[in-house]
Amino acid sequence: MELFQGLSPVALADTMICARTHELRAETRIFYQGDGAARAYALIVGGVRISQSGSDGEQVVIRFVAPGEMFGTVALFTDRRYPAEAVTLTQSVALSWSEADMLELMTRYPRIAVNLVGILGRRLQEVQERFREIATQSVERRIAHALLRLAEKAGENTGQGTEIDFPLTRKHVAEMSGTTLYTVSRILTRWEKSGWIVTSNQRVTLCDFTRIIRIAEDGVD
Amino acid sequence: MELFQGLSPVALADTMICARTHELRAETRIFYQGDGAARAYALIVGGVRISQSGSDGEQVVIRFVAPGEMFGTVALFTDRRYPAEAVTLTQSVALSWSEADMLELMTRYPRIAVNLVGILGRRLQEVQERFREIATQSVERRIAHALLRLAEKAGENTGQGTEIDFPLTRKHVAEMSGTTLYTVSRILTRWEKSGWIVTSNQRVTLCDFTRIIRIAEDGVD
Numbered sequence: 001m002e003l004f005q006g007l008s009p010v011a012l013a014d015t016m017i018c019a020r021t022h023e024l025r026a027e028t029r030i031f032y033q034g035d036g037a038a039r040a041y042a043l044i045v046g047g048v049r050i051s052q053s054g055s056d057g058e059q060v061v062i063r064f065v066a067p068g069e070m071f072g073t074v075a076l077f078t079d080r081r082y083p084a085e086a087v088t089l090t091q092s093v094a095l096s097w098s099e100a101d102m103l104e105l106m107t108r109y110p111r112i113a114v115n116l117v118g119i120l121g122r123r124l125q126e127v128q129e130r131f132r133e134i135a136t137q138s139v140e141r142r143i144a145h146a147l148l149r150l151a152e153k154a155g156e157n158t159g160q161g162t163e164i165d166f167p168l169t170r171k172h173v174a175e176m177s178g179t180t181l182y183t184v185s186r187i188l189t190r191w192e193k194s195g196w197i198v199t200s201n202q203r204v205t206l207c208d209f210t211r212i213i214r215i216a217e218d219g220v221d
Numbered sequence: 222m223e224l225f226q227g228l229s230p231v232a233l234a235d236t237m238i239c240a241r242t243h244e245l246r247a248e249t250r251i252f253y254q255g256d257g258a259a260r261a262y263a264l265i266v267g268g269v270r271i272s273q274s275g276s277d278g279e280q281v282v283i284r285f286v287a288p289g290e291m292f293g294t295v296a297l298f299t300d301r302r303y304p305a306e307a308v309t310l311t312q313s314v315a316l317s318w319s320e321a322d323m324l325e326l327m328t329r330y331p332r333i334a335v336n337l338v339g340i341l342g343r344r345l346q347e348v349q350e351r352f353r354e355i356a357t358q359s360v361e362r363r364i365a366h367a368l369l370r371l372a373e374k375a376g377e378n379t380g381q382g383t384e385i386d387f388p389l390t391r392k393h394v395a396e397m398s399g400t401t402l403y404t405v406s407r408i409l410t411r412w413e414k415s416g417w418i419v420t421s422n423q424r425v426t427l428c429d430f431t432r433i434i435r436i437a438e439d440g441v442d
Contacts, residue, residue, distance in 0.1 A: 135279075
């Protein structure tokens with residue numbers, strides 16, 4: 001688990017004593033946007049989607065959480081409201097810690113706090129990059145970048161190529177890359193006809209990785 | 222300084238012993254994007270612009286740093302390369318710490334690490350909001366949001382209204398809100414003609430705050 005990297009076995013045992021285990025079905029809402037933030041979560045098995053809505057109801061996907069990653073943690077250290085909602089993609093298992101326990105652990109083992117700084121730093125860099133992409137790049141490039149990030153996070157090699165190992169609808173791809181469902185459908189259909197990707201059963205497989213990288217870099221498909 | 226909030230006077234003295242002071246003229250580049258990250262900075266006086274360029278040369282403004290804020294810190298905890306460049310807006314004074322000293326301070330005073338988690342968390346929330354805005358909102362709303370954020374961070378009350386207290390060109394406003402210089406000029410000129418803002422000498426003053434808030438919320442100007 002990324003948060004506890006580098007801890008001694010004794011320290012690890014300490015972190016587990018105060019953790020609560022959650023077994024969750026697919027499509028379970030773990031917390032709502034705006035809820036008071038009471039616990040920090042780590043995903044053990046499965047997948048979670050973090051989405052944010054604006055006052056006008058428009059939604060974007062902030063990120064997909066893979067096993068080993070934290071979620072819902074930032075709110076404990078800011079304004080104590082979850083800034084987004086968390087919904088399981090598949091059957092999942094998560095651990096959680098209360099705010100008091102997490103602060104106590106961080107004070108006892110400063111390495112946890114240093115790890116958390118690194119985690120938030122990497123996430124900040126990713127969102128800044130996505131901001132730059134959406135501000136300056138074509139929609140083809142943004143979709144290619146989104147798929148490559150997911151493949152890096154949750155890619156499984158199959159006979160056909162690299163499958164992104166959780167349910168991914170075209171609406172989610174649109175909400176990740178800041179475009180419309182219509183545009184995503186048009187582009188993914190073209191890529192599928194060219195044999196670069198396969199989509200079936202809400203799974204996306206990148207068959208021609210080099211081509212998707214080239215689109216991400218040059219914007220030409 | 223946000224990083225050292227809540228520290229005892231003794232701990233504060235410890236943080237200052239290993240700090241280096243930098244006196245910087247306007248338009249000084251403190252570090253380049255891609256440079257190896259060696260030091261974490263805190264701004265004491267003045268202003269700093271953090272910008273990121275893509276491989277295609279397109280640039281976005283990541284944020285403006287106000288006195289009391291940290292910059293260049295995230296890279297120490299991630300891949301050790303500055304992901305953006307830092308340039309002073311005006312004559313400025315900054316402090317900096319080496320990576321080794323910063324880690325040592327965070328281990329000795331876990332409160333520093335907890336503060337840093339809060340700082341990065343709030344910054345992450347802001348970038349996520351800007352991402353959602355650019356993905357879903359009109360350019361008028363995004364420009365209004367950008368000006369309101371700057372006014373909150375560096376606003377000074379003058380007879381005319383709230384002046385954003387550092388040099389701000391239309392190009393920077395464009396790079397913050399993910400649009401073109403042409404569009405920003407067209408919109409700001411219209412707002413200025415309506416008496417809602419005044420721009421002179423690279424300073425922007427919000428004269429009709431309520432109107433700018435309404436544009437940020439409703440998108441109608």
